[in-house]
Amino acid sequence: MNEREKEIVHKLSRRELLRYTLLGTAGLMFSDGLAMKALQALQAPPALKPKAKSVIQLWMWGGPCHLDTFDPKPGAGSDYEGPFTSPIKTNVDGILINQLLPELAKMADKYSIIRSMTHGSNAHETAAYMTQTGFRPGDGLTHPGIGAVVSLFKGYEAGYKGLIPPYIVLTQLLGRFSESGFLGFRAAPFATGGDPNAARFVVEGVVAEGVSDARQRSRRDLLLKLDKLRQQFKDDPQIQAFNEAEAQAYDLILGEAGKVFDLSTESEEVRARYGKTTFGQSCLMARRLVEKGVPYIAVNFGGWDTHKQHFQAMNQKLPQLDKGLSALIQDLSDRGLLSTTVVWWGGEFGRTPRVQYEAPWNGGRGHYGPVFSSLVAGGGFKGGYVVGSSDARGEEVKDRPVYPSDLIGSIYALLGIPPDAKVPHPQGLDVPVVPPTWDGTSNLNLLKEIMAL
Numbered sequence: 001m002n003e004r005e006k007e008i009v010h011k012l013s014r015r016e017l018l019r020y021t022l023l024g025t026a027g028l029m030f031s032d033g034l035a036m037k038a039l040q041a042l043q044a045p046p047a048l049k050p051k052a053k054s055v056i057q058l059w060m061w062g063g064p065c066h067l068d069t070f071d072p073k074p075g076a077g078s079d080y081e082g083p084f085t086s087p088i089k090t091n092v093d094g095i096l097i098n099q100l101l102p103e104l105a106k107m108a109d110k111y112s113i114i115r116s117m118t119h120g121s122n123a124h125e126t127a128a129y130m131t132q133t134g135f136r137p138g139d140g141l142t143h144p145g146i147g148a149v150v151s152l153f154k155g156y157e158a159g160y161k162g163l164i165p166p167y168i169v170l171t172q173l174l175g176r177f178s179e180s181g182f183l184g185f186r187a188a189p190f191a192t193g194g195d196p197n198a199a200r201f202v203v204e205g206v207v208a209e210g211v212s213d214a215r216q217r218s219r220r221d222l223l224l225k226l227d228k229l230r231q232q233f234k235d236d237p238q239i240q241a242f243n244e245a246e247a248q249a250y251d252l253i254l255g256e257a258g259k260v261f262d263l264s265t266e267s268e269e270v271r272a273r274y275g276k277t278t279f280g281q282s283c284l285m286a287r288r289l290v291e292k293g294v295p296y297i298a299v300n301f302g303g304w305d306t307h308k309q310h311f312q313a314m315n316q317k318l319p320q321l322d323k324g325l326s327a328l329i330q331d332l333s334d335r336g337l338l339s340t341t342v343v344w345w346g347g348e349f350g351r352t353p354r355v356q357y358e359a360p361w362n363g364g365r366g367h368y369g370p371v372f373s374s375l376v377a378g379g380g381f382k383g384g385y386v387v388g389s390s391d392a393r394g395e396e397v398k399d400r401p402v403y404p405s406d407l408i409g410s411i412y413a414l415l416g417i418p419p420d421a422k423v424p425h426p427q428g429l430d431v432p433v434v435p436p437t438w439d440g441t442s443n444l445n446l447l448k449e450i451m452a453l
Contacts, residue, residue: 050380050414050415050416051339051340051379051380051414051452052340052341052342052378052379052380052411052414052415052416053154053293053295053340053341053379053415054290054293054294054295054296054297054340054341054342054379055146055147055150055295055296055297055341055342055343055344055379055411055415056283056286056287056290056297056298056299056328056341056342056343056344057146057147057296057297057298057299057344058283058298058299058301058325058343058344058345058346059174059298059299059300059301059346059347060301060304060321060345060346060347061174061175061300061301061302061303061304061305061347061348062124062302062303062304062305062306062347062348063124063127063304063305063347063348063349063350063351063367063368063372064304064346064347064350064351064372064373065304065306065310065314065350065351065365065368066115066350066351066353066371066372066373066390066394067080067081067084067350067351067353067394068082068084068098068310068314068318068351069097069098069101069318069321069373070097070098070113070115070373070375071113071115071373071390071394072084072087072096072097072098073353073392073393073394074086074087074096076353076392076393076394078355079354079355079357080353080354080355080393080394082310082311082355082363083311084098084099084100084311084314086099087099088101088102088105089105090104090105090106090108091105091106091107091108091109092108092109092384095108095113095384095386097113098318100314100315100318100319100322101318101321101322102322103322103323103326103327104322104325104326106326107326107329107330108383108384109383109384110329110330110333110338110377110378110383110384111329111343111375111376111377111381111383112375112376112377112381112382112383112384112385112386112387112450113373113374113375113385113386113387114373114374114375114376114386114387114388114402114407114447115371115373115386115387115388115389115390116371116387116388116389116390116397116398116399116400116401116402117346117350117371117372117373117374117388117402117403117404117407118369118370118371118372118397118401118402118403119131119136119349119369119403119404120369120370121349121369122349122366122367122368122369123367124176124305124348124367125176125177127348127349127367127369128174128175128176128177128348129143129176129177130348130404131346131347131348131349131404132145132146132147132174132177132179132404133145133146133177133181133404133408134146134403134404134405134407134408134409134433134434134435135405135434135435136435136438136439141181141182141425141429141431142177142178142181142182143181143182143423143431144178144179144180144181144182144183144187144423145174145177145179145180145181146296146408146411146412147167147169147179147189147296147298148167148179148180148181148183148187148188148189149183149187149412149417149423149433150166150167150295150296150412150415150417151165151166151167151187151189151295151296152183152186152187152423152424153415153417153421154166154295154296154415154417155167155295155296156186160293160295162292162293162294164260164289164292164294165189165190165294166294166295166296167179167187167188167189167190167294167295167296167298168189168190168192168289168294168296168297168298169189169190169191169192169297169298169299169300170192170196170282170285170286170297170298170299170300171191171192171193171194171195171196171278171282171300172191172193172300172302173189173191173300174298174300175300182425182426182431183423183424184426189296189298191204192204192261195278195281196261196263196278196281196282196284196285197276197277197278197280197281200264201261201262201263201281201285203258203261260288260289260291260292261285263281263284263285263288266284266288270284270331271284273323273327273331274323274324274327274328274331275320275323275324275327277320277323277324279299279301279320279321279324280320280323280324280327282299282301282324283299283324283325283327283328284327284328284331286299286328287328287331287332287335287337290332290337290341291335291337301317301320301321303317304317304347306351306364306365307356307361307364307365307366308360308361308362308363308364309362309363309364310351310355310363310364310365311363325343325345328343329343329377329378332378333378337378338377338378338379339378339379339380340378340379341378341379342376342377342378342379342380342381342411342414342415343375343376343377343378343379344374344375344376344407344411345374345375345376346372346373346374346375347372349367349368349369349372350368350369350371350372350373350394351365351366351367351368352365352366352367352368353368353393353394353395354393354395370395370396370397371390371394371395371396371397374402374407376407376411376447376450379411379414379415380414380451380452381410381414381447381450381451381452382450382451382452385449385450387400387402387447387449387450388400388401388402401442402445402447403438403442403445405434405435405438405444406438406444406445406446406447407447408434409433409434409444409446410446410447410448410451412433412434413446413451414451417433418433419432419433419434419436419444419446420432420433420436421433
C-alpha cells in the first residue's frame with residue numbers, strides 16, 4: 001500500500017473499515033490514483049437514518065461538459081481538452097478539477113464527485129425526464145420529478161404549514177417535461193420568475209414591479225372599504241374561507257413570510273461572496289429558503305447547451321459557477337445547515353468529449369449521455385470522494401456506472417423516503433418513487449460508499 005492509500009484508509013472510521021472487512025470486501029479500490037472509493041458492502045448495510053431536511057438542486061440546463069468541470073483529462077490532447085490544459089489540484093489529494101474553479105478546489109473535502117453518471121440518451125427531453133424522475137420513458141406513465149415527490153412526502157404529507165410553497169424553482173421552470181407528472185397541480189413547483197440580482201427581486205405573484213409595499217397596502221385598504229358584500233356576509237363560511245386565503249396571500253406579499261425574497265436584507269459582503277449574477281444570487285436565495293424550512297429548491301442555471309463557441313461560454317459560466325456554488329456550500333456549512341441539506345449539481349447529460357472543431361460548430365461540444373458527472377454535498381453525503389470513473393478520454397464509463405435512479409434513490413433515502421415507497425397515483429396504480437431496476441438487468445444501486453450510514 002502506497003502513502004496515498006494509507007492516508008485515505010486512515011480517513012475511514014474504524015467502524016466503516018471493520019464493516020467492509022467483515023462483509024468480505026477484499027480491499028479498497030482506487031480509481032486511476034485519483035481518490036478513494038470504498039467498495040460497496042457485499043451485504044446490505046443497516047437501514048439509513050434520515051439526515052436531510054431539504055434539497056438544493058443546481059440544474060445546469062443544457063448539459064455541462066464533464067471534461068470541462070469535474071472530470072478533466074490532462075494529456076488527452078487539444079481535441080478533447082481544448083484550451084483547458086491545466087486542471088488544478090484540490091484540497092483532497094489526487095482530485096483534479098477545471099482550472100476555472102479555484103474556490104471549489106479549496107473545499108473538495110465538503111463534496112463528492114460522481115464521474116460515472118450514465119443513461120445513454122442525447123435528447124434534451126428524454127435525458128431531462130430521466131435525470132429528474134429516475135425513470136426511463138415508455139411505461140405509459142408521466143412520472144413526477146424529484147422536486148414534486150419531495151414536496152409531497154416532506155411537504156404537504158408531512159404537515160408542512162409554511163406560506164411559501166414546498167417546491168420553489170429559481171427562476172424559470174426546469175422545462176421540457178412535466179415536473180409534477182401524474183401528481184398534478186398540488187405537487188407542481190412555484191417558479192419565481194424575476195431576477196434575484198436585480199435592484200428588486202420581482203417574484204411572480206408576490207412582488208409587483210413598480211408597485212411599492214405602501215401602495216399595495218393602500219390598494220388593499222381601498223378594496224376592503226368598497227367590498228360591501230364581504231362586510232354584509234362576513235359570518236358566511238365561504239366568505240370566511242375567502243378572507244383567510246386573502247390574508248395568507250397578503251402575508252406573503254406584505255408580511256414576514258414574503259421578506260425571505262428581499263435580498264436587500266443581506267450584507268453587500270455576503271452578496272458579493274456569492275457573485276452579483278443571477279446564478280450567484282439564486283444560490284443565496286436558495287440558502288434563505290432552506291432557513292425557512294422549504295423542502296425542495298431548484299436553481300435553473302441555463303446556457304450550457306454549447307454547440308458553438310463552447311469555450312467562450314465556459315470562460316463566462318465557470319467562474320459564476322465557482323463563486324456561487326462554493327459560497328453556497330461554505331455558507332450552509334458555517335450556519336450548521338449543510339449536514340441537513342443536500343446540494344446536488346448537474347444537468348441532463350454531458351457533452352461530447354471530442355471538441356467539434358469542424359464547421360458549422362467551430363469549437364463546440366454536442367449532447368452526450370453515455371457518461372457525465374454530478375456533484376453532491378451535505379445532507380448525509382460525505383465529502384472528499386470520487387465515485388466511479390470514465391475512460392481516458394471521457395467517452396465511456398470505466399467503472400461503477402451510476403444511473404439516474406441510483407442517485408435520486410440515494411437522495412430520497414437520505415431524506416427518509418424509502419426507495420420502495422409508493423407515489424399516490426390517481427388511478428390507484430402501484431408506483432414506486434424510483435424503479436427497482438434501470439434496464440431490466442441493472443438493479444437499484446444506492447451510493448452507499450458516500451452516504452453516512
